[in-house]
Amino acid sequence: xxxxxxxxxxxxxxxxxYQWAKSRSISLVGGTRGVRNLHSLPxxxxxxxxxxxxxxxxxxxxxxxxxxxxxxxxxxxxxxxTAFQQLPADQAGLLLNDxxxxxxxxxxxxxxxxxxxMAAHHWQTLSGQSNLAGxxxxxxxxxxxxxxxxxxxxxxxxxxxxxxxxxxxxxxxxSGVAVLTTIGIVVSVLYEAIHFFHFVSPIDFLFGxxxxxxxxxxxxxxxxxxxxxxxxxxxxxxxxxSIALVVxxxxxxxxxxxxxxxxxxxxxxxxxxxxxxxxxxxxxVYGFFAAMTVGPLLRTVGESFGLTVASxxxxxxxxxxxxxxxxxxxxxxxxxxxxxPQSLRDGAYALGATRSETIRNVVLPAALPGxxxxxxxxxxxxxxxxxxxxxxxxxxxxxxANPFEAVTTVTVQIATLLVGDSEFDSPKTLAAFALGLVxxxxxxxxxIVALKVVRKYREQYx
Amino acid sequence: xxxxxxxxxxxxxRVAASLRRRYAAEMxxxxxxxxxxxxxxxxxxxLFTSIISKGYTSFQQTYIALDIDxxxxxxxPEGTRAAQTLQAADYEAVIKASLKEQFPEVExxxxxxxxxGMISNAGEQLLRDRVVAKPSLIGTHxxxxxxxxxxxxxxxxxxxxxxxxxxxxxxxDEEIVWVDQWKAQHRAELRFNTAFFTTGDSREPEQAxxxxxxxGSALTLLVTLLLSFPIGVAxxxxxxxxxxxxxxxxxxxxxxxxxxxxxxIVFGLLxxxxxxxxxxxxxxxxxxxxxxxxxxxxxxxxxxxxxSLKAVPxxxxxxxxxxxxxxxQMVAHHVLPLALPGMLTGTIIGMARALGESAPxxxxxxxxxxxxxxxxxxxxxxVLPVQIYLWARSPExxxxxxxxxxxxxxxxxxxxxxxxxVILRNRFERRWS
Numbered sequence: 001x002x003x004x005x006x007x008x009x010x011x012x013x014x015x016x017x018y019q020w021a022k023s024r025s026i027s028l029v030g031g032t033r034g035v036r037n038l039h040s041l042p043x044x045x046x047x048x049x050x051x052x053x054x055x056x057x058x059x060x061x062x063x064x065x066x067x068x069x070x071x072x073x074x075x076x077x078x079x080x081x082t083a084f085q086q087l088p089a090d091q092a093g094l095l096l097n098d099x100x101x102x103x104x105x106x107x108x109x110x111x112x113x114x115x116x117x118m119a120a121h122h123w124q125t126l127s128g129q130s131n132l133a134g135x136x137x138x139x140x141x142x143x144x145x146x147x148x149x150x151x152x153x154x155x156x157x158x159x160x161x162x163x164x165x166x167x168x169x170x171x172x173x174x175s176g177v178a179v180l181t182t183i184g185i186v187v188s189v190l191y192e193a194i195h196f197f198h199f200v201s202p203i204d205f206l207f208g209x210x211x212x213x214x215x216x217x218x219x220x221x222x223x224x225x226x227x228x229x230x231x232x233x234x235x236x237x238x239x240x241x242s243i244a245l246v247v248x249x250x251x252x253x254x255x256x257x258x259x260x261x262x263x264x265x266x267x268x269x270x271x272x273x274x275x276x277x278x279x280x281x282x283x284x285v286y287g288f289f290a291a292m293t294v295g296p297l298l299r300t301v302g303e304s305f306g307l308t309v310a311s312x313x314x315x316x317x318x319x320x321x322x323x324x325x326x327x328x329x330x331x332x333x334x335x336x337x338x339x340x341p342q343s344l345r346d347g348a349y350a351l352g353a354t355r356s357e358t359i360r361n362v363v364l365p366a367a368l369p370g371x372x373x374x375x376x377x378x379x380x381x382x383x384x385x386x387x388x389x390x391x392x393x394x395x396x397x398x399x400x401a402n403p404f405e406a407v408t409t410v411t412v413q414i415a416t417l418l419v420g421d422s423e424f425d426s427p428k429t430l431a432a433f434a435l436g437l438v439x440x441x442x443x444x445x446x447x448i449v450a451l452k453v454v455r456k457y458r459e460q461y462x
Numbered sequence: 463x464x465x466x467x468x469x470x471x472x473x474x475x476r477v478a479a480s481l482r483r484r485y486a487a488e489m490x491x492x493x494x495x496x497x498x499x500x501x502x503x504x505x506x507x508x509l510f511t512s513i514i515s516k517g518y519t520s521f522q523q524t525y526i527a528l529d530i531d532x533x534x535x536x537x538x539p540e541g542t543r544a545a546q547t548l549q550a551a552d553y554e555a556v557i558k559a560s561l562k563e564q565f566p567e568v569e570x571x572x573x574x575x576x577x578x579g580m581i582s583n584a585g586e587q588l589l590r591d592r593v594v595a596k597p598s599l600i601g602t603h604x605x606x607x608x609x610x611x612x613x614x615x616x617x618x619x620x621x622x623x624x625x626x627x628x629x630x631x632x633x634x635d636e637e638i639v640w641v642d643q644w645k646a647q648h649r650a651e652l653r654f655n656t657a658f659f660t661t662g663d664s665r666e667p668e669q670a671x672x673x674x675x676x677x678g679s680a681l682t683l684l685v686t687l688l689l690s691f692p693i694g695v696a697x698x699x700x701x702x703x704x705x706x707x708x709x710x711x712x713x714x715x716x717x718x719x720x721x722x723x724x725x726x727i728v729f730g731l732l733x734x735x736x737x738x739x740x741x742x743x744x745x746x747x748x749x750x751x752x753x754x755x756x757x758x759x760x761x762x763x764x765x766x767x768x769x770s771l772k773a774v775p776x777x778x779x780x781x782x783x784x785x786x787x788x789x790x791q792m793v794a795h796h797v798l799p800l801a802l803p804g805m806l807t808g809t810i811i812g813m814a815r816a817l818g819e820s821a822p823x824x825x826x827x828x829x830x831x832x833x834x835x836x837x838x839x840x841x842x843x844x845v846l847p848v849q850i851y852l853w854a855r856s857p858e859x860x861x862x863x864x865x866x867x868x869x870x871x872x873x874x875x876x877x878x879x880x881x882x883x884v885i886l887r888n889r890f891e892r893r894w895s
Contacts, residue, residue: 055509110589164790168704174696175705178718178764180759185728188735251498258495277500278509280876282818284847285513285869292862293512316816323505330502354484356491377723382726386821387847392852411727411821436731440724447723451716 003403006061006135010142014054017146021049025153035078040160048159051166053146057138072126076119099123189440192433193241199427200228205434207231211397211408213417213428228431230438232397236314236407240389241382243318243403244325249375251322252329259330260337261359272334279327287391290320295392307404312394315403321388324377332374336454339461370457376450380443386411482612513873517866522608523655523668524618526581526644528560531602543597551593553586553601554578557608565640576637582668583610584657609657610650612667612860614641618650619864630860658867662833663849667860670853672868674835676826678748678843679817681836685752686816690759691809697760698767698805703793722761729758730825738826745827746842754822759812764806770801804892810883814876820847846872 025045029037038045062349076099095116102112102120112120152157208229255275259268295316302309309315340363348358364371394406395416417432534541534871535552538577558578563567568577585608592606593599611630616622622631624638633641644650662674683741705711737743739831743750774797782792825830829852830846844852846868854863 017673106561160788164788167790168700171696171700171704174693175714175764177693177757178721178760179714180696181732181760182717182721184736185724185732188732188740189728192735219667238820251501254495254498255502258492258499261889262492262495271499271503274506275499278502280814280818280880281509282847282872282876284818284820284850284854285509285873287510288850288865288869289509290730291854292865323509326502326505347588354488356488357484359491380723384727386725386824387851390821391851411725414727414731415821415824418731419827419829433731433735440728443723443725443728444720447720448716451719451723 003061003065003131003135006138007058007132009139010054010057012144013146014050016048017053017150018050021150021153022046024137024150024295028153029155038155039158044150044159044163045153047163049149052149056145057142060141061134061138066300068130068134072123072130075126076123079122080119085271101178117448185440189437192430193437196427196430196434198216200432204228205230209399213431224428228427230435232399233408233413233435235399237383237409239314239392239403239407240318240321242381243315244321244382245375245379247319247322248325248329248378252326253371254332256333256337257332257359260334261355275330276327278323283324283385283387286320286324287387290316290388290392294320302404309404310406312392312406313404314393314407317389317393318403320392321382321385324388325382328381329374329378332377333371336370336374336457337363339370339458340366341461369453373450373453376446380446380450384411384439384443386415390415410439465714492662513866513869516862517870519619520658520867521655522652523649523657524615525607525653526610527605528557530560530589530604530606530607532556532604533559534601537593537600545594548597551591553589556589557581557585573636576634579694580611580614580637580640582611582666584609584669609668612858615668616860617641624849632874643678662830662835664833667858667864670864672846672849672871674832675844675846675849677835679845681748681839681843682751682755682845683813685749685839686755686759687813689752690756690812694760694763694809695767695805697764698771699793699798702768702771703797704789718761718764722765723767726758726819727821727825729754730822733822734759734827744840746830747840748813748836748843749839750826751823751828751845754826755816755819758819758822759816762812762815763809763813766811767805770804770808771797773804775892800892805888808834809888810879810886814879817849817875817879818872820851823848
């Protein structure tokens with residue numbers, strides 16, 4: 001029995017139970033005229049029973065599927081000839097994969113080994129039986145619990161309160177998803193990173209200055225160890241992020257000042273959305289733009305000044321990233337500047353200050369904490385940006401501060417180490433998780449500080 | 463003159479003297495602002511002109527008319543007309559024969575290879591389909607418009623300078639002569655590139671299309687929407703309407719704000735380690751992509767949802783409670799309907815972000831080269847931004863045009879989504895004053 005049909009049947013049962021319970025609650029009090037004798041409206045009795053009918057059955061079905069596969073696997077393995085049961089772990093894994101492929105039809109039956117085909121058949125029958133049993137059991141539970149719930153209906157049953165508390169629990173569970181996501185990130189990244197630190201010591205990783213994550217196939221190959229010193233990645237990331245900030249902070253800040261303090265309403269309503277277009281453009285588009293247009297352009301310009309600019313330079317990636325962040329900086333700064341109370345400005349004007357003097361000496365100092373918070377958020381975004389640097393910054397881990405050279409960043413290395421096949425036991429793949437951990441912690445730190453600063457600033461003028 | 467009056471005039475004089483400087487500073491400051499905005503707008507303009515000027519040509523493709531002789535000897539020498547024979551016949555030879563007939567003077571292996579390379583190998587498939595659908599074509603002549611190879615197409619669109627030395631351009635001198643000849647005979651023309659919207663990816667630029675990536679994006683976004691909208695709205699309602707003020711709620715709140723600023727690639731790591739490695743879900747599948755993207759868009763939707771719930775005035779709540787409604791009834795019947803347009807706007811903006819996202823999808827294997835258009839949530843597939851990334855890395859020159867074309871398609875979708883969000887906001891959002 002297919003599990004989706006079971007789900008549909010359970011839902012149909014639940015809606016039938018809804019109708020049944022609703023009419024039963026009405027008939028209990030002697031027709032529609034007696035409804036006022038019920039504690040809740042009849043529909044709530046319906047919902048109450050429908051929930052009892054569907055939820056336990058669905059939970060059972062889910063649990064069955066979660067555990068059923070493993071049980072079937074154990075049964076299949078137990079049935080295999082003893083020679084197969086004593087295989088070492090890696091070969092057993094391969095065998096298991098073969099069986100899986102035959103079961104899913106990715107490998108035709110004819111080409112597989114006879115033992116594998118037998119196991120696959122066995123698997124199919126067992127999982128068919130398991131699905132059938134699970135489905136029938138779930139349906140039984142639905143019918144049983146549903147009818148018990150219908151029996152429990154009495155005029156003084158507090159159906160509405162029960163349904164509502166179920167709804168509140170569901171809402172709470174939904175808001176817990178965000179927390180679960182964070183926990184999931186921390187656990188999965190930390191787990192693999194700790195695994196990585198079994199191979200490479202954290203000191204070597206954080207303070208080593210050579211990065212060449214290629215692992216040798218054979219032990220006697222030259223450079224077989226691979227080097228995992230991440231300092232060049234950190235400097236590369238910082239270089240590109242600071243170029244991006246150097247571009248975006250002045251432009252973003254000045255345009256925010258102009259839009260907030262000088263521009264007429266009409267200009268503002270046109271220019272602000274136009275600038276915000278930049279924030280809506282996908283990063284892959286910026287990456288293409290950096291690699292195809294800005295990179296070659298910088299190279300020609302550089303050549304005319306007698307400079308050698310690599311075609312994948314930190315400058316082109318940083319420049320384009322800066323353009324991407326402009327609206328981010330400008331809209332945050334705009335918020336902060338408009339939050340400064342008008343009375344401060346009026347005071348400055350009354351003392352005879354010009355507009356620019358007011359802005360420089362009164363408004364900006366007042367808005368400074370907020371602006372700093374915004375710049376920190378922008379920095380965290382620049383550090384975590386991936387596609388622009390993957391497409392325009394290159395892969396060579398140079399330890400340099402020269403923006404005309406190619407550098408690589410943490411995100412580029414994560415992306416390149418994990419794209420392609422991933423065996424989770426080589427330091428090469430695990431290194432990506434260690435880098436991910438560093439990235440997550442760095443951006444988290446920046447965000448926490450920035451959000452705290454911004455919040456404190458907002459409270460100051462509320 | 464008294465002493466005070468003297469002092470006043472000197473002060474006035476000093477003020478008057480400094481005014482010029484101060485006004486100049488004022489003008490300068492103002493000019494910086496205008497300059498900054500102009501630079502920003504110039505970037506917008508530069509970006510768009512650069513993409514559009516590179517990409518608009520990808521919506522047209524060069525076709526070449528050949529007089530095809532469906533000769534029975536080449537296609538079906540035994541005359542059985544069996545479907546299998548027709549399927550397996552060598553249509554490349556048919557095209558080659560037609561080219562040879564048109565240019566009988568071409569000799570030598572290199573020249574012939576050039577000549578045969580002018581037509582894309584999609585032509586064989588076209589002829590095969592025609593003959594299989596209508597076997598009576600065999601033995602007749604027909605003029606068929608066939609897709610030109612990518613280097614011919616690039617040249618025909620004028621993107622290759624014919625004045626360059628032969629070794630510096632991908633098209634040889636003799637090929638240029640043939641193209642010119644076709645052009646003079648009206649046998650070569652640009653037509654609307656329907657294949658771009660109906661086919662999947664291909665190694666041959668002239669046959670590559672965005673249909674596969676569009677279907678992948680649609681499936682991924684469907685999963686994202688189905689998961690993140692209900693969960694996001696529910697979480698927003700809980701936090702805004704039900705949550706007690708305590709540590710637990712504070713943790714959730716701080717957590718959501720931080721999650722909104724976590725780099726997207728970290729979500730990719732989560733997807734890889736959790737969904738693929740731990741739960742054993744299929745790689746490259748829209749299902750996993752949608753899961754990852756919904757976790758990523760969730761904070762955006764929750765924040766937008768809370769903002770629009772906050773905007774509903776408390777008097778509505780008080781009135782509902784005063785009439786005896788329970789809190790759940792108050793939210794479900796009164797607050798939520800009023801807040802829904804704002805929530806939808808936030809959701810559409812979140813979806814637009816998810817549509818443009820590619821970094822986390824690289825991690826979960828949605829970068830594979832996939833020709834087939836995906837039809838289910840577990841089919842291997844790619845999405846539009848990743849397709850752009852893949853094409854941008856391809857060395858063939860003709861892929862530059864494709865990439866820009868795909869970017870234009872992507873930007874078009876984003877434009878539509880944002881426009882819908884703006885319309886929704888303007889039409890349905892109520893201002894309470």
